[in-house]
Amino acid sequence: MSAIIPESLSCPCPITQHDTIQMAHGAGGRLSAELTQKLFLPRFANPALSALEDQAMLTVPSGRLAFSTDSFVVDPLFFPGGDIGDLAINGTVNDIAMSGAKPMYLSVGFIIEEGLSMETLHRALLSMERAAKTAEIAIVTGDTKVVEKGQCDKLFINTSGIGIIPDGVEISCRRLKPGDQILLSGTLADHGMAIMTTRKGLSFQSHLKSDTASLGKLVEAMLGITKNIHALRDPTRGGLATTLNEFAKSSNVGIEIFEDALPVRPDVKGACEVLGIDPLYVANEGKCVVVLPKDQCEAVLNEMKSHPVGKDACLIGEVTDKNPGMVIMKTMLGANRIVDMPLGEQLPRIC
Amino acid sequence: MCLAIPGEVKEIFEENGLKMGQVDFSGTLTKVCLEYVPEIQVGQYTIVHAGFAISIIDEEEAQARFSAWNELMEASRKEGLDAYGNPIKPDDS
Amino acid sequence: MKYLDEFRNPKIARQLLDEIHRTVTKPWVIMEICGGQTHSIIKNGIDQLLPKYVELVHGPGCPVCVTPLELIDKAIAIALQPNVIFTSFGDMLRVPGSHQDLFMARSQGADVRTVYSPLEALELCRQNPDKEVVFFAVGFETTAPGNAMAIYQAKREGLRNFSELVSHVLVPPAMEALLSSPTNRVQGYLAAGHVCAVMGWADYEPIAKKYHVPIVPTGFEPIDILEGILTTVKLLEQGECKVENQYGRAVKKEGNPSAKALIQQVFEISDRKWRGIGAIPNSGYTLKKEFEAFDAEKKFEISHLNTEESEECISGLVLQGLKKPHECLAFGNACTEQHPLGATMVSSEGACAAYYKYQRLTQNS
Numbered sequence: 139m140s141a142i143i144p145e146s147l148s149c150p151c152p153i154t155q156h157d158t159i160q161m162a163h164g165a166g167g168r169l170s171a172e173l174t175q176k177l178f179l180p181r182f183a184n185p186a187l188s189a190l191e192d193q194a195m196l197t198v199p200s201g202r203l204a205f206s207t208d209s210f211v212v213d214p215l216f217f218p219g220g221d222i223g224d225l226a227i228n229g230t231v232n233d234i235a236m237s238g239a240k241p242m243y244l245s246v247g248f249i250i251e252e253g254l255s256m257e258t259l260h261r262a263l264l265s266m267e268r269a270a271k272t273a274e275i276a277i278v279t280g281d282t283k284v285v286e287k288g289q290c291d292k293l294f295i296n297t298s299g300i301g302i303i304p305d306g307v308e309i310s311c312r313r314l315k316p317g318d319q320i321l322l323s324g325t326l327a328d329h330g331m332a333i334m335t336t337r338k339g340l341s342f343q344s345h346l347k348s349d350t351a352s353l354g355k356l357v358e359a360m361l362g363i364t365k366n367i368h369a370l371r372d373p374t375r376g377g378l379a380t381t382l383n384e385f386a387k388s389s390n391v392g393i394e395i396f397e398d399a400l401p402v403r404p405d406v407k408g409a410c411e412v413l414g415i416d417p418l419y420v421a422n423e424g425k426c427v428v429v430l431p432k433d434q435c436e437a438v439l440n441e442m443k444s445h446p447v448g449k450d451a452c453l454i455g456e457v458t459d460k461n462p463g464m465v466i467m468k469t470m471l472g473a474n475r476i477v478d479m480p481l482g483e484q485l486p487r488i489c
Numbered sequence: 490m491c492l493a494i495p496g497e498v499k500e501i502f503e504e505n506g507l508k509m510g511q512v513d514f515s516g517t518l519t520k521v522c523l524e525y526v527p528e529i530q531v532g533q534y535t536i537v538h539a540g541f542a543i544s545i546i547d548e549e550e551a552q553a554r555f556s557a558w559n560e561l562m563e564a565s566r567k568e569g570l571d572a573y574g575n576p577i578k579p580d581d582s
Numbered sequence: 583m584k585y586l587d588e589f590r591n592p593k594i595a596r597q598l599l600d601e602i603h604r605t606v607t608k609p610w611v612i613m614e615i616c617g618g619q620t621h622s623i624i625k626n627g628i629d630q631l632l633p634k635y636v637e638l639v640h641g642p643g644c645p646v647c648v649t650p651l652e653l654i655d656k657a658i659a660i661a662l663q664p665n666v667i668f669t670s671f672g673d674m675l676r677v678p679g680s681h682q683d684l685f686m687a688r689s690q691g692a693d694v695r696t697v698y699s700p701l702e703a704l705e706l707c708r709q710n711p712d713k714e715v716v717f718f719a720v721g722f723e724t725t726a727p728g729n730a731m732a733i734y735q736a737k738r739e740g741l742r743n744f745s746e747l748v749s750h751v752l753v754p755p756a757m758e759a760l761l762s763s764p765t766n767r768v769q770g771y772l773a774a775g776h777v778c779a780v781m782g783w784a785d786y787e788p789i790a791k792k793y794h795v796p797i798v799p800t801g802f803e804p805i806d807i808l809e810g811i812l813t814t815v816k817l818l819e820q821g822e823c824k825v826e827n828q829y830g831r832a833v834k835k836e837g838n839p840s841a842k843a844l845i846q847q848v849f850e851i852s853d854r855k856w857r858g859i860g861a862i863p864n865s866g867y868t869l870k871k872e873f874e875a876f877d878a879e880k881k882f883e884i885s886h887l888n889t890e891e892s893e894e895c896i897s898g899l900v901l902q903g904l905k906k907p908h909e910c911l912a913f914g915n916a917c918t919e920q921h922p923l924g925a926t927m928v929s930s931e932g933a934c935a936a937y938y939k940y941q942r943l944t945q946n947s
Contacts, residue, residue: 335517341540341698343511343518398592405516408583412514412537413698414492470592471599471804473627476939481919482685485672486698488492488539488725489617489644489929491618491643491724491776493802495585495832505704505739507731515583522701525727525841534585536779536832539671539721540699541728543838544779546585550830558594558805561601 151260152176159254164284173282177260181267186243186278194278196243199302204239206230207298215262215292217336219328219347223265225423226295228352231273232372235354236426238309238361239301241273246280247296252287262293273352275299306365313368314389318457319435321428323356323442324349324450325401326378330420330484331409346405351424351447360428363441369429372422376480379418381427382455382465383479393465395455395477414487419480429457493538495546498523498531512537585831589803598808599631602815609635610818611767612811613760613903615753616722616774617644617929618802624936626804636815639767639903640936642756643774645720645749646673646929647901648856652889653749654679657718659884660747661692667710669703670718672696677928680890700732700746707741716878719746724776726750726867727841730848733869733876745878748869751854753777754785755865761793765904770814772800772807775829780845782837786825794823801829848873857925858898892917897924900933907937914938 154176155169162169179188186194210226227244234241246266250259270277328349335344353372360367369389373381378400386393402410402417410417424447430438435453442448460466465477496512501523503509512521512535519537523529526542534546614620620640623629629638642648658679661668668684675684675696688694693713697703703717719729729746736744753774760766773786778799786797796817800810810828817826827833845867854866869877894912899905907913907926917923919938926932 341520341702343520346517403516404583405514408496408514408517411494411583411586412496412517412519469625469627470590471595471626471628471631472592473630475625475627478919478939482676485675485696487673488671488721489621489646489673491616491722491774493724493776493779495583497584505735507701507735522699522728522731524731525838525844527840536776538724538776539728540701541731543724543727543776543841544832544834547831547834551585551588554831555588558591558597561597562594 149264151257152180154256157256159250159252159256159259159284161252161284161286164250164282170282177256177263178280181263182270182277184276184278186276187280194243196278198242198300201305202303204234204237204301204303205298206233207296208233209294209296211291211294212333213291214336215258217348218332218344220350220423221262221265222293222295223262224269225350226297227266227269227273227275228350228423229374230297230299231275232353232426234299234301235357236309236370236372237301237303238307238357238367238370239303240358241275241299241301241354243278244270244275244297244299246277248280248282249290249294250282250284251290251292252284254292259293269352273354275354304361304365307361307367309367309370311369311371311385311388314385314391314429314457315368315431316391316457316459317432318368318429319432319453320393320395320455320457321430321435321439321442321451322378322401322454323353323426323428323448324424325403325406326422326425327402327406327410327417327420329423330377331406331415334413334415334486335409342409344409346409349422349424353424353426353447356426356442356445356448359441359445360438363437364430364434366434367428367430367438370426372426374423375421377417377419377421378427379465379477380479382477385429386465387463390462392458392461392463393455394458395465395467397467397469399452399454401450401452415484418477419484491538493536493543495534495536497534498529501529501531510542512542586803589801589805591805595804595808598805598812602636602808602812603633605812605815605819606633606635607819609637610769610815611637611639611903612770612772612814613639613641613768614772614800614807615641615643615757616777617647618776619772619774619800619807620644620933620936622802622804622807628804628807632811636811640933641903642856642859642901643722643753644929644932645722645751646677647897647925647932648751648858649674649677649720649749650855650857651680651891652887653747655887655889656879656884657747658682658684658687659887660716660878660882661687661694662690663882665713667693667695667706667713667715668718669695669697669706669715671720674718674720677925678922680888700728701735704732704735704741704744707736707744711743714743714745714881717744717746719748719750722751722753722774722777723781724774724779726845726849727780727838730844733848733873734844736876737873742875745876745881746869747878748867750849750867751856752851752865752867754789755862756856756859757789759859759862759865760902761789761795763902767903768795770795770818771797772810772814773797775799775801775806775833778829778833778837780838780841782835783825783827783833784835790823790825796823797825799825799827799829799833801832858901860898892923895924897926897934900926907934910934
């Protein structure tokens with residue numbers, strides 16, 4: 139089952155000399171130029187990129203810079219709720235935004251397997267264009283390499299980006315203080331379970347959707363309420379459990395979360411139950427964990443709820459001085475359970 | 490051992506000569522082999538382990554459990570104590 | 583989720599806990615056979631809420647823990663053969679063999695895939711007629727119907743490129759082995775609900791009688807487990823040794839007749855070696871002769887395997903409830919979650935892994 143992309147109807151793939159990517163598309167010659175002119179520039183054009191220099195020349199405001207990079211390898215390339223294109227934009231935008239910075243510029247590097255269809259590449263580019271517009275970020279420099287068949291899996295994308303951190307914002311995983319409250323911007327495990335149930339396509343007829351989304355605007359709105367946010371992170375690979383453990387260890391504090399407060403969509407929960415997977419350890423691609431002093435908690439939570447990507451935001455726990463370095467969950471029955479770092483990839487289990 | 494979860498049978502069909510079905514786990518649909526629950530009907534709940542339905546949920550039996558708990562809750566409320574020996578607060582009913 | 587969330591209601595759980603506290607007057611040792619129940623007990627923290635008099639001992643009902651090392655080594659050797667697609671439930675991929683696990687085999691080029699159902703392995707056979715697809719058929723009675731069906735269906739469809747590496751074990755013989763051990767401490771059993779859903783519980787009646795233990799087929803949600811414990815404690819306090827079914831919504835006395843029939847058609851009962859416990863007579867399934875063309879052990883000539891169990895590891899004694907994990911010299915030293923020596927440290931529901939976590943909690947608090 140493929141996702142329906144209405145935009146692909148209105149914006150057909152440009153006619154190129156070849157229907158599939160050739161080695162020559164990465165060789166810097168005529169075909170490389172065709173790829174740039176016909177596929178990349180129409181999607182991403184802006185003064186810095188369209189100058190076609192070997193580098194983007196940018197004027198940036200003064201202040202502290204946030205700089206982040208991430209590489210995207212996902213199978214399948216297209217999945218319900220998103221694809222490698224918007225994932226590559228949102229992933230780096232979010233990593234920048236988690237410093238409190240306003241994301242500004244991105245670089246994009248493509249590694250393409252020989253033989254990938256132009257149509258597939260174009261679909262990914264269309265969704266990159268959309269995601270970049272939503273996040274109000276400009277793609278100012280890029281690179282393309284083509285590798286022989288079998289040397290990579292269809293399409294890998296690397297994005298790097300920069301943003302400017304506003305004055306007075308000091309967000310760090312080392313700043314958690316006992317008494318701080320912990321907010322989560324929405325439901326857990328949507329992305330990871332969408333991918334897992336799509337991959338296991340033999341048995342699952344999944345309607346689960348990835349939550350891939352840019353969090354830049356949400357963070358901006360939260361900082362509009364208070365600059366005194368202590369820590370912020372998007373719980374991607376390894377899930378919420380990993381992020382909270384990183385926080386607890388970096389700040390040498392205890393973290394207590396409440397099992398009955400954790401939001402999981404019913405269909406995502408269903409998939410987790412069937413496969414024996416704990417949603418705490420599953421990747422999210424459009425959620426953030428916010429740690430802040432108690433007196434700011436309610437105002438920030440209300441602001442988050444008024445934002446489309448934060449509408450399910452809720453309070454999930456607090457920072458304590460007990461069990462430093464550890465994350466403890468109050469179970470629904472009132473017992474304490476250690477939430478550990480995952481050992482590796484979550485696997486469907488039968489026992 | 491033996492993770493198995495109840496789901497509702499939404500559709501029954503044949504595939505490769507086997508009785509199969511779509512089973513709904515609160516919104517996630519999974520293809521499940523129904524060969525071992527030949528009498529199952531659409532709308533019934535079944536317990537699924539590793540892609541196989543191994544048992545049909547006895548809904549009457551489940552209901553009987555619910556009623557038994559209510560009695561238990563009632564009996565305990567009369568004593569006025571919760572599981573930790575604390576008096577039950579008025580809003581805890 | 584219907585028939586799931588109701589059985590997680592914290593208020594009812596508290597009432598049941600209360601009832602357990604009121605009922606118990608002396609110390610009892612109860613074993614939950616099934617690793618799935620252990621998982622639920624730890625996940626919900628049930629063991630922390632029980633009276634001190636009720637000691638839960640985690641049983642050997644976890645295929646990850648009891649699959650013998652030789653078989654893991656064999657699985658890895660088969661997976662590393664050219665032209666093989668090796669399929670397995672996710673559980674088995676991280677279990678260490680003598681020298682490596684299936685993940686490491688994959689990084690060396692083996693085509694190792696996780697499947698959710700054995701029928702997915704058959705689908706891979708149809709899609710890859712020029713490859714040998716092997717399925718690692720581990721599990722207890724609950725998993726046997728599915729694994730039997732895959733074999734039966736492969737024969738019916740003539741899928742000659744399918745085979746199973748069978749390591750099937752049975753619960754009642756293991757219970758008897760534990761009960762007849764001179765060092766046995768277990769006084770009552772929570773029987774594994776889903777095993778009973780397939781096999782029924784008539785087989786447990788003679789065991790309850792012979793060894794004077796109450797046996798309670800129990801479900802997996804917190805309320806099920808608390809009810810199972812309450813029922814067991816009541817029977818123990820009253821000195822009654824019988825089988826009482828807690829999991830009536832899924833378990834009938836006769837079990838699932840069609841599942842039992844196909845198991846009997848495809849498998850026969852044989853001796854099996856349990857990791858950490860040793861050989862138990864008539865405690866497993868092996869493929870019948872008429873299906874031996876689908877037996878991976880016969881299809882692939884695997885020899886020169888040098889199986890080495892860690893000398894320090896006492897997981898066998900832990901599995902029998904004779905030793906606590908922290909009584910092992912390797913525990914927390916040579917053996918950690920990151921570098922497990924034995925299966926009880928590998929499995930998320932293994933007793934050693936559970937203790938490893940809790941020890942850290944008590945040290946810190």
